[in-house]
Every structure is written in structure tokens, then in C-alpha cells.
Amino acid sequence: MISISPTTRVRRSPYFDATVAAGVTSMMTYNRMLMPSGYGDPEAEYRRLTTGVSMWDVACERQIQLRGRDARHLAQILATRDVSKCVDGQGRYVALCNHRGVIINDPVLMKIDDDCYWLSIADSDVGLWASAVAAERGLAVEISEPDVSPLAVQGPKAEDVVASLLGDWVRGLRYFGFADADLQGVPLKVARSGWSKQGGFELYLLDGTRGVELWNLVAEAGAPWDIGPGCPNLSERIENGLLSWGGDTDADTNPYEVRLGRFVDLDVPDDVIGITALRRIAAHGPTRHQLGIVIDGDEPRPAHARWYTVRRGGEPVGHMTNGTWSYKLQRNIGFGLLSVACSVGDRIHIDMDDARTAGIVTDIPFERN
Amino acid sequence: MISISPTTRVRRSPYFDATVAAGVTSMMTYNRMLMPSGYGDPEAEYRRLTTGVSMWDVACERQIQLRGRDARHLAQILATRDVSKCVDGQGRYVALCNHRGVIINDPVLMKIDDDCYWLSIADSDVGLWASAVAAERGLAVEISEPDVSPLAVQGPKAEDVVASLLGDWVRGLRYFGFADADLQGVPLKVARSGWSKQGGFELYLLDGTRGVELWNLVAEAGAPWDIGPGCPNLSERIENGLLSWGGDTDADTNPYEVRLGRFVDLDVPDDVIGITALRRIAAHGPTRHQLGIVIDGDEPRPAHARWYTVRRGGEPVGHMTNGTWSYKLQRNIGFGLLSVACSVGDRIHIDMDDARTAGIVTDIPFERN
Numbered sequence: 001m002i003s004i005s006p007t008t009r010v011r012r013s014p015y016f017d018a019t020v021a022a023g024v025t026s027m028m029t030y031n032r033m034l035m036p037s038g039y040g041d042p043e044a045e046y047r048r049l050t051t052g053v054s055m056w057d058v059a060c061e062r063q064i065q066l067r068g069r070d071a072r073h074l075a076q077i078l079a080t081r082d083v084s085k086c087v088d089g090q091g092r093y094v095a096l097c098n099h100r101g102v103i104i105n106d107p108v109l110m111k112i113d114d115d116c117y118w119l120s121i122a123d124s125d126v127g128l129w130a131s132a133v134a135a136e137r138g139l140a141v142e143i144s145e146p147d148v149s150p151l152a153v154q155g156p157k158a159e160d161v162v163a164s165l166l167g168d169w170v171r172g173l174r175y176f177g178f179a180d181a182d183l184q185g186v187p188l189k190v191a192r193s194g195w196s197k198q199g200g201f202e203l204y205l206l207d208g209t210r211g212v213e214l215w216n217l218v219a220e221a222g223a224p225w226d227i228g229p230g231c232p233n234l235s236e237r238i239e240n241g242l243l244s245w246g247g248d249t250d251a252d253t254n255p256y257e258v259r260l261g262r263f264v265d266l267d268v269p270d271d272v273i274g275i276t277a278l279r280r281i282a283a284h285g286p287t288r289h290q291l292g293i294v295i296d297g298d299e300p301r302p303a304h305a306r307w308y309t310v311r312r313g314g315e316p317v318g319h320m321t322n323g324t325w326s327y328k329l330q331r332n333i334g335f336g337l338l339s340v341a342c343s344v345g346d347r348i349h350i351d352m353d354d355a356r357t358a359g360i361v362t363d364i365p366f367e368r369n
Numbered sequence: 370m371i372s373i374s375p376t377t378r379v380r381r382s383p384y385f386d387a388t389v390a391a392g393v394t395s396m397m398t399y400n401r402m403l404m405p406s407g408y409g410d411p412e413a414e415y416r417r418l419t420t421g422v423s424m425w426d427v428a429c430e431r432q433i434q435l436r437g438r439d440a441r442h443l444a445q446i447l448a449t450r451d452v453s454k455c456v457d458g459q460g461r462y463v464a465l466c467n468h469r470g471v472i473i474n475d476p477v478l479m480k481i482d483d484d485c486y487w488l489s490i491a492d493s494d495v496g497l498w499a500s501a502v503a504a505e506r507g508l509a510v511e512i513s514e515p516d517v518s519p520l521a522v523q524g525p526k527a528e529d530v531v532a533s534l535l536g537d538w539v540r541g542l543r544y545f546g547f548a549d550a551d552l553q554g555v556p557l558k559v560a561r562s563g564w565s566k567q568g569g570f571e572l573y574l575l576d577g578t579r580g581v582e583l584w585n586l587v588a589e590a591g592a593p594w595d596i597g598p599g600c601p602n603l604s605e606r607i608e609n610g611l612l613s614w615g616g617d618t619d620a621d622t623n624p625y626e627v628r629l630g631r632f633v634d635l636d637v638p639d640d641v642i643g644i645t646a647l648r649r650i651a652a653h654g655p656t657r658h659q660l661g662i663v664i665d666g667d668e669p670r671p672a673h674a675r676w677y678t679v680r681r682g683g684e685p686v687g688h689m690t691n692g693t694w695s696y697k698l699q700r701n702i703g704f705g706l707l708s709v710a711c712s713v714g715d716r717i718h719i720d721m722d723d724a725r726t727a728g729i730v731t732d733i734p735f736e737r738n
Binding site for chain 2: 005024028030104133246248
């Protein structure tokens with residue numbers, strides 16, 4: 001076992017001590033912050049998420065704040081989706097692209113008010129990107145990373161837990177809707193959000209000195225529902241088709257390749273970064289597409305540490321970008337980023353580290369077959 | 370002990386399997402790649418580096434390639450140092466700054482030829498930054514991350530090892546000088562470089578499929594000099610005043626605060642990013658400066674996982690950004706990023722996780738006292 005070593009280059013989350021107390025056994029980094037990745041019993045964590053309620057330290061989901069007269073303009077320049085329809089207190093999932101139309105992050109864009117937007121980011125340095133663009137275009141906007149640290153409460157019982165903490169009004173929040181809240185003096189924004197398809201909320205802690213306090217309040221309130229610690233869950237997210245930017249995408253991936261085309265608005269203004277390239281890609285169609293892969297056999301295989309080459313009739317046709325044991329399907333499943341020549345039902349082979357395995361191309365999300 | 374978990378979001382180095390075989394016990398991430406951070410015996414690793422020769426997997430020191438007609442122009446726009454004096458086969462240490470004069474990375478800029486430069490980067494996404502700037506300014510330059518993975522050979526005996534591998538000509542390389550080489554068919558660039566003050570080389574592997582082969586060739590050639598595995602060494606680098614971008618810098622640090630002012634050329638063209646801000650800072654002087662800190666007492670303390678507040682006369686005067694046990698000084702030493710009101714000889718206190726410790730402000734590099 002390889003341990004993770006302390007360094008000031010990678011930040012600890014405000015919940016770090018609480019996750020250690022809760023028995024965290026593995027971590028990874030995300031946005032140069034430590035993120036718990038396991039508590040020692042993957043199946044129990046999966047069951048808790050899919051049938052009960054789970055709490056996750058996802059402080060590494062950093063917020064990049066755009067504030068100033070040109071905040072909205074910058075948000076639109078960065079996002080390939082029409083942001084003019086954003087309203088205060090409502091988030092939208094957007095694909096940020098570079099000038100070639102390649103996805104550089106897939107955040108939730110949250111409109112705080114007319115002069116302030118947050119990008120709730122995946123694992124790449126959107127602050128650096130936004131700073132470069134804003135300064136090069138001479139926009140009146142200040143870019144910062146505010147003291148905001150999300151704690152996710154996910155699962156079918158999450159709403160009951162968060163309602164018991166903050167009141168029944170949270171039940172009225174729309175998906176990606178958010179509002180200010182105060183939990184025994186701990187300042188929060190509460191959002192109906194989270195990186196699972198089990199439903200739930202993210203509590204955006206607004207004071208990094210109070211992480212353990214918030215963690216303990218949630219753990220206590222959730223006790224009647226048997227809440228327990230967890231983290232973004234590989235099985236659950238692959239079963240349900242959630243994309244991992246940087247895990248399922250590479251340096252050439254555009255939105256149309258990974259099922260995000262419906263979040264691109266081609267009629268946004270021409271100054272939106274990447275939109276010209278995306279119009280061209282949309283007109284001609286992408287060369288790859290993301291499909292499911294189900295591996296033959298029912299022996300659980302380890303999670304991927306790299307992409308594997310996928311072959312059809314012996315010829316390389318793309319990659320299997322992630323794979324995991326599905327508790328729901330009782331099969332090893334994963335995502336393929338495959339040539340558009342491949343389609344559902346194709347028989348394939350995958351060059352894994354230890355073996356060449358056989359499988360079949362499927363739709364996403366996966367269906368029990 | 371918290372273990373590191375596999376994910377396709379964080380790459381493994383081409384040397385990964387070799388480092389596991391060599392007994393790596395801890396890792397961290399750097400540029401979204403795993404980097405070994407220990408082999409289980411810190412003092413032995415320090416002694417090997419400072420008295421013998423050590424080999425390090427630093428593939429995570431990624432190269433950002435600027436190629437095209439405007440490559441040199443872009444290199445100059447990004448670097449706050451005059452790059453017109455760069456010659457083929459010679460690197461220069463440069464501070465990249467944002468438009469406010471804040472350091473966003475401190476790479477070695479390597480001139481490959483007139484139309485091609487590499488930035489050998491620290492832990493931030495220079496590719497994203499450079500892509501934004503190049504596209505916004507309409508420059509004819511292609512930005513990529515080539516398949517290049519440095520393996521460092523460091524220590525007083527490193528030159529003998531690398532000469533035995535590649536020939537005595539390597540002894541003639543200047544500091545940051547580099548040249549192409551071929552090691553039994555393994556394509557390399559060899560540079561006199563590395564993140565220690567013990568002397569040595571970096572072998573830039575140009576084919577990521579041959580990492581274990583290169584590792585083993587170096588291990589075998591170094592056996593007569595008792596080469597062994599290591600990694601960037603916290604004690605050695607702090608003793609000798611080497612800066613860790615992101616570890617010793619924050620979101621507001623400019624070059625003048627961290628002893629990098631001598632690498633800034635204020636007479637570069639006005640289109641260099643950050644130079645206007647840096648001229649202003651240079652004229653008025655920075656508000657913080659980096660000095661050494663020596664803690665009272667001679668019991669080794671653990672490495673930092675975060676910055677600690679430093680107090681003088683009870684008042685906060687800055688932070689201790691990193692600290693470690695110095696085998697040379699037999700003291701706990703570290704870097705302070707302190708108000709310019711602080712100077713060498715000041716008595717201070719440091720608010721550490723577990724205790725308030727006392728210490729003294731010193732020069733960098735540290736002298737045995």
C-alpha cells in the first residue's frame with residue numbers, strides 16, 4: 001500500500017480531521033486538495049448511497065468567483081451555453097471549452113447576483129483560465145477562489161436529513177437551485193446538487209474554520225437515517241452515466257463526444273470561447289462518441305489507473321476510459337470513448353493491464369440485462 | 370495511514386512500476402501525475418542525495434511545448450525574464466506571472482530551436498494558461514504536452530553515473546544545458562539540472578513506453594556508486610533555499626517576495642504579462658519577504674501540511690510556509706513569508722498544529738550555527 005504524504009502544496013479540506021475520525025482509508029487529490037476516496041468498505045459505501053444517505057467531503061470542488069461589472073459577460077465568454085437565462089439562486093451545468101472546442105472543465109455555473117457568478121469546478125485550474133481571458137480582454141471582473149467548501153449529502157434519504165437540519169423549505173429547491181442558510185451560526189449556501197444520481201444536497205460551507213463543526217452537525221442530524229461517510233462513488237456514477245472530466249476526457253475531447261452536446265447552445269455570441277469550433281464540429285459530427293462497455297464474466301475487476309485500448313476485430317477503435325464492478329448489474333462495466341464507427345451491440349476486446357478481456361458495447365446509462 | 374487510490378484522472382508515471390519495485394512507500398500528486406515522495410527511510414534518502422547519488426521519478430515535471438512561428442514571442446510574453454538571449458540547448462529559470470505580477474509557475478524555459486521552446490513546469494496548469502494567452506492574442510503557435518518524462522540523477526556522484534551511461538561529454542554540459550542522447554536505443558534529452566543543490570542531471574525520456582527500461586539502465590549503471598531511489602528532498606531543498614511553487618507561495622506572491630527578483634528583467638517589452646505590475650512592485654518594494662526560520666530545540670518535528678501563523682511580540686507577521694528537520698543543522702528549519710518589518714535575528718513564535726513553538730529569523734540559505 002502506498003500512502004499519501006503531507007505537503008503544503010496540496011491543501012487539506014476543512015473536513016480533513018473529521019474524515020480521519022470517521023475512518024477514511026484512502027484519498028486522492030482534486031484541485032490540489034485532498035479528497036477522501038474510500039472508508040474501507042466499498043460495497044457498504046455503495047449501498048449507503050443508493051439505499052440510504054451518505055455524507056461526502058467534497059471541499060475540493062472549489063468555487064471560482066467572477067465578481068464585477070463584467071462578471072456576466074465573462075461567464076458567457078467562458079461557457080458554451082446561453083447564460084442569459086440564469087436567475088439568482090439557480091445553477092446550470094456548463095461545458096467550458098478552449099478555443100478549439102475542447103472541454104477544459106464542466107462546472108455548475110451558479111448565479112449569485114447580477115455582478116457575481118460562481119463556477120463550481122471539476123479538476124482543472126479554471127481560475128487561471130478565467131484570469132487570463134479576463135485580463136486579455138480587459139474585462140472589469142475580479143476572479144478569486146472564495147472560502148467555500150462543499151459537503152455533499154447524497155442518497156434517497158438525503159432530503160429528509162437536510163430538511164431536519166435546515167427546515168422543510170429545502171424540499172422546495174429545484175435541481176441546482178441554492179439558497180443561503182444558517183446552521184447554528186455556521187454560514188452556508190445549500191444547493192440541490194451533488195455528483196450522484198441518488199438525489200441530495202451540497203452544503204456550501206462559507207467559513208473554512210468550521211468544517212468539523214458542520215460535519216458533526218450533519219452526522220448527528222443524519223443518525224436516525226443511519227448516515228455514514230462516503231465519497232463520489234465510481235460504481236454509482238458509471239452505472240448512471242456521470243462523466244468525470246479528466247478521467248473520461250483527454251486533451252482533445254469535445255462536448256459532442258461525451259454526451260454533453262445538449263448543454264451547448266450554438267447561437268451564443270461569437271465571442272464565446274470555442275463556439276466557432278463547436279459549430280463546425282456540430283455540423284460535421286464528432287469522430288468519437290461515449291458508449292457503455294459491459295465486460296464478459298462476473299468476477300469483479302480492479303478500478304482502472306489508466307485508459308485501456310479497445311479493439312474490434314483486432315483493430316484499435318478507441319479506449320475504455322474507466323471501469324468498475326457494478327453492484328447493480330453484477331458485471332464489470334465502464335465507459336468507452338470509441339470511434340463513431342462503433343455502435344451498441346458491437347463485440348470488442350479490451351487490452352487491460354493483466355489480460356485481454358472481451359465485452360460488448362452498450363448504451364449509457366446501463367440497463368440491467 | 371491513508372493510502373492513495375487509483376484513478377484515471379491522475380496519471381501514473383512511465384517509471385511507476387519501477388518505483389513500486391524499488392519499494393516506494395508514499396506518493397503525492399504533481400501536475401495531476403503521481404510522484405514518489407518517500408521510500409521508507411528519510412535519513413538514508415537524505416544521506417544518499419547529499420553524499421552519494423540518488424535517482425528520482427520526476428516525470429510529473431511536465432513539459433509544455435510552444436511550437437510555431439510565434440513560439441519565441443509567446444515565450445517572451447509569458448516569461449518575466451529576457452528570453453532573447455536564450456540559445457539552442459540551453460535552459461533558463463523563469464518566473465511566469467499573471468497580469469497582477471503574481472507568480473503562477475517557475476519553470477525552466479528550454480530553447481529547443483528557433484520555433485520550439487519547452488517550459489519544464491512546476492505544479493500548475495501552464496498549458497491552460499499559455500493556450501488562453503496564445504489564442505487571445507492570435508499567435509501562430511501550437512501548445513502541447515509532449516511525451517517527455519524526466520528521471521533525475523542527483524548527488525555529488527551523479528556526474529560519474531551519467532558519464533558512465535552516456536559518455537564523458539556530459540561533463541561539459543553547463544547548468545541547464547541539454548543535448549540529445551541515445552541510451553541503448555532509448556531516446557533522451559540529457560540536461561544538467563534537477564531540484565537539488567547537490568548537482569546532477571535530468572534524463573528527459575522521450576518515449577513513455579520505455580520508463581522501466583530507462584530506470585533499470587540507470588540503476589544498473591549507478592550500482593558501483595551505490596545509487597538508490599529517492600525523490601525531491603524536503604530537508605535538502607529547504608537547507609539550500611529552493612522554492613516550492615504552490616508550497617511556499619500563495620495566490621498573491623510576486624517574485625520579489627520570494628528571492629526571485631534577480632530573474633525578472635524589467636526592461637522586457639510591455640506586452641510581457643505582469644511586467645507593468647512588477648515594475649511598480651520593484652519601485653515600491655514588496656510588502657513581504659522570504660527568510661529562514663530556525664525553531665528552538667533539537668527534537669525533530671513532522672513536515673507541515675499547511676502554513677502556520679508566525680508572531681512577533683504576539684502580533685501576526687506572516688507565515689511559516691514549510692518546515693522540516695535539517696540533518697545538516699540538527700534543527701527544525703523552514704521558510705517564512707514574513708512582513709518586511711521582520712528581519713534576520715528577530716525572535717518569533719509559530720502557531721503550529723500541536724503547539725506554539727519559539728524560533729528565530731535567519732538568512733536563506735541556512736548556515737550551520
